[in-house]
Amino acid sequence: MSLEAGDRLGDRYEVVRAITSGGMGSIYEARDLQNGGQRVAIKQLLEHLMEGEQAAMFRSKFEAEIAFLRRLQHPGIPRAYDSFVVNGVYYMVMEFIVGRNLEQELEERLQLTGQPFGVDQIIRDCRQVLDILIYLHGQTPPLLHRDIKPANLIREHPSGRIRLVDFGMARLLNEPNATQTQLGTLGYSPLEQLQGKAEQRSDVYALGASLHHLVTGVVPTVLNIPPVHNLKPDLDPAIAAIIDRACSSELNIRFSSAKEMLRGLDELRPHLPMITDSPLKLQPLPRLDEPPPPRPVVPAAPMEPVHDFGDDLPAAPLEIPPTPPRVESETVSVPAVKRPAAQFSLGQQLAAIALLAALAFLFGMGVGNKNEPVATATPKVSNTPVEAPTAVPISVVTPTPRPTSVASGCQALRSRPRYGRWSAHLRAFASLSWRTCCHASFTWGLGSSAVAGFLSLRKIELATSS
Structure with a gap:
């Protein structure tokens, strides 16, 4: 009988769902109630196999599979936890593997991309399966799987490790074959296995056929x-x-063992440097038989209502958000900072004026003394006749010297003819005081500048103080 979700076996295991069904049994996902609801896989031997003459043979094979899985310890082989019989039906509890088999992956690749497996993925998966076969064939006596195919190779998520499942066809090498039953899957089983003469190279053939399927x-x-x-x-x-x-x-052409085939892959390393031994780490995939998880509800962004002016119904009133309270601000007047005015006392101002006047007088005196010419000797005219270089005589005219002092100026006036009393006085005054007038003008200009400067300073002082 088939199991339904919610059925319990031995008051310990609760069925969650059916996973798959094969030639010898069905696989279910269940929860171990005694171990905190741990996920397990339960394999059920089909009821029709328990009837007839072959019932004993199938029962012995099922028990042998349980014994194999309990004895084997390899990361690529699932572990067996428990076995029991309920109402004459045999059950086996195994490790639950989360993932997809390679046949499912191939179908998904062909549907999405139209391309089969790539070379790097093929070599990585092949190395893992060869490692499992080396372990199985190294048992004493050697253990043959006899049913290697993409459907029995599961890629575990998220580790990406390849796990070999379904040991229902497995047997020891020295065990006599039951030729009356189908041995393996057609297309993946070699001729010697179909003839009941399986050996280690039969598993190598099945792996090669699986690679051929995945790559093409x-x-x-x-x-x-x-x-x-x-x-x-x-x-x-x-x-x-x-x-x-x-x-x-x-x-004779086929690889003699899994080890020899692994050596053949190792020789490709220099030509394929991108190949790594570590499996890919993948994200968990959702189960196809379960409904997809609900999408997260994202709150819609607030939008302004849209009014249809052609509709006769009254539009919903708009909700106007309250006006935020007005914050009263207080104006604080800050007095202007005045720069301190320059304070000068009356004595300091008079002293500055006197100093400027003294400097102007001394500067004027210095200019007058500097411009006063030095008395020089009057050149004398020699009475000795000078011989001219030519026959034409040249007379030398001696210039009359200008008076250079007040006394010399008066003497010149007396020696000249008197054309008039007032004109002579005017000429004497003009010759005596033209330098003195220059000096006085210069001094008066400096004094006027000093007084103007004083008045300006006083005006600035009054303006800044007010």
């Missing part, structure tokens, strides 16, 4: 997988050679 996007044909370049000519020749050798129908 085409499901491999049964027992006749074409070369990769026939379907994907742009693939790197070195990668194509490894895939073609892994899924070769000839046992």
Whole structure:
């Protein structure tokens, strides 16, 4: 019977949902009520397999799978927690893996981008699966999975690690085959496995067929997988050679073990430096069978109402926000700062005027003495006749010297003819006082400037004091 959400098994496990159904059993997601509601995966053996002559065989296979998973300890293999029987139906409790299998990823890639897996992703995933096969084939006796395919390779989220699931077809190498049952999945199983003679190279073939499917996007044909370049000519020749050798129908051409195939990938490192061993860290993906989470409600921005002037209905009144209270401001008058006026006493002002007058007088005297000429000797005219260089005689005219002093000026006036009393006095006054007038004018100008300066200072003082 199939389980429904909410069903309980043994008063411990509560079914959440159905995940998938295979050839031997169905997988459910459940909660472990005794471990705080931990998420677990429960595998149920199909009821019709428990009937008839083959019931014992299927029951033994199911029990062998439980024993394998409990014994194996590898990060790429899920762990088995518990097993029980309810109403004659066998159940196994396993680790729940959050993620998608590679077959689902391939379908999503083809739908979104139209391209299958890239070379770097293929090599990274292949190395992880080979590490799991090396562990399984290294058991004593070796353990064969016999059902490697993209649907049984789950990429765990968010770590990105590849997990190999569904050990229902697994068996030990020395265990006799049950030829009356289907062994593996067609297209991924080699001829020797279909003949009941599976070995380690059979798992290598299944991995090669899975890589062929992921890199080309085409499901491999049964027992006749074409070369990769026939379907994907742009693939790197070195990668194509490894895939073609892994899924070769000839046992002698195929890789003899998972270790040899891993060495073949290691030889590609110098040619593919971008390949890394660490898996990709991915974000968790939503489950397809669950409704999408509700979108967060974003409050709409406030908008002004729009009025339809063609509508007869009255428009809703606008809500006018209250006017913010008016803040009264007080005006404070600040008195102007006056610059201190220059204060001069009357004595200081008179002393300044006297000093300026004295300086003007001394400067005028200095100018007068400087311009007074020095008495020089009158050149004498020699009575000795001078021989001229030519026959024409030249007379030398001696200039009359100008009077240079008051006494000499008076003597000159007396020696000249008297044309009139007043004219002689005027000439004497003119010759005596022209320098004195210059001196007096200069002194008077300086004194006037000093007085004007004093009056200006006084005016400024009165203006600033008021």
